[in-house]
Amino acid sequence: MTDLEKYNTVFCESINVTEGQLAGLKYQGTELWDSVGHMTLIAALEDAFDIMFDTDDIIDFSSYEKGLEILKKYNAEF
Amino acid sequence: MIAIEKYKTYECHDYHFKNFIQLTREEKIVVLNWRNSPDVRKWMYNRDEIDLESHLNFIKGLKERDDKYYWLVFDNMNQPIGVFNVVNIDKENDIAETGTYAKPKNFLDSFNFAKEYLYFYFEVLGFTNMYSVSDAQNENILMYTRFWGIEYNRTITEKNNDEVITYNVCDRYTREDYKKNANQTIRDFIKYIRTNKS
Numbered sequence: 001m002t003d004l005e006k007y008n009t010v011f012c013e014s015i016n017v018t019e020g021q022l023a024g025l026k027y028q029g030t031e032l033w034d035s036v037g038h039m040t041l042i043a044a045l046e047d048a049f050d051i052m053f054d055t056d057d058i059i060d061f062s063s064y065e066k067g068l069e070i071l072k073k074y075n076a077e078f
Numbered sequence: 079m080i081a082i083e084k085y086k087t088y089e090c091h092d093y094h095f096k097n098f099i100q101l102t103r104e105e106k107i108v109v110l111n112w113r114n115s116p117d118v119r120k121w122m123y124n125r126d127e128i129d130l131e132s133h134l135n136f137i138k139g140l141k142e143r144d145d146k147y148y149w150l151v152f153d154n155m156n157q158p159i160g161v162f163n164v165v166n167i168d169k170e171n172d173i174a175e176t177g178t179y180a181k182p183k184n185f186l187d188s189f190n191f192a193k194e195y196l197y198f199y200f201e202v203l204g205f206t207n208m209y210s211v212s213d214a215q216n217e218n219i220l221m222y223t224r225f226w227g228i229e230y231n232r233t234i235t236e237k238n239n240d241e242v243i244t245y246n247v248c249d250r251y252t253r254e255d256y257k258k259n260a261n262q263t264i265r266d267f268i269k270y271i272r273t274n275k276s
Contacts, residue, residue: 035188036218039271059186
């Protein structure tokens with residue numbers, strides 16, 4: 001599984017969206033991506049990529065695309 | 079004995095708590111729009127929409143009340159981020175029921191707002207005990223409140239129109255309980271979610 005596939009799978013499972021809904025998706029843009037959903041997503045990404053986000057990155061993680069950008073800092077390849 | 083100043087805007091770290099009776103008409107309308115939004119009122123005791131006149135009369139009535147206080151909370155950019163209220167105040171026993179709803183613009187606001195209103199209640203207003211009630215279906219608020227150490231010890235049911243609603247009740251959350259959890263961070267919350275989210 002590529003890092004992109006892993007990222008998309010975690011995203012879809014954590015906040016209950018389909019892959020087709022990911023592009024352009026923003027924090028609070030869907031019912032489950034609220035504050036608790038955000039932490040669920042962060043925890044699942046940390047587990048999947050075996051990383052620990054800096055607090056600033058957790059806060060900056062405001063959209064699907066921003067998440068891709070942030071994960072590159074942790075050596076994910078997209 | 080608890081003494082709350084109605085006409086004081088309380089400064090609290092990066093936030094300030096402005097009593098409803100001091101709000102401008104525009105700010106009162108912001109509160110009403112939040113209160114009437116479906117995602118907020120679905121968790122209220124009274125889930126009906128409120129009209130502007132009733133809302134303004136309610137706020138006007140607060141000037142004469144010493145058993146309930148409502149604040150609009152502003153962040154350090156002077157943007158309103160939520161409402162915090164203290165009702166059913168029992169000054170002799172130093173306990174009250176708290177309520178809140180928030181319209182945060184980002185995750186950090188949500189986390190900090192929860193942290194801040196507890197600080198405000200215990201350390202600024204000076205209460206030593208808190209009574210807390212949350213809709214048993216509101217998983218997010220239950221997750222947040224339990225993270226801060228609020229333990230629900232019983233349930234009650236109330237009828238809203240034709241719907242029977244179950245609430246979780248915490249009869250006593252103390253300042254000591256709060257202090258044990260007060261320094262928790264976002265990382266602690268992630269750890270908590272990982273352990274407790276089904």
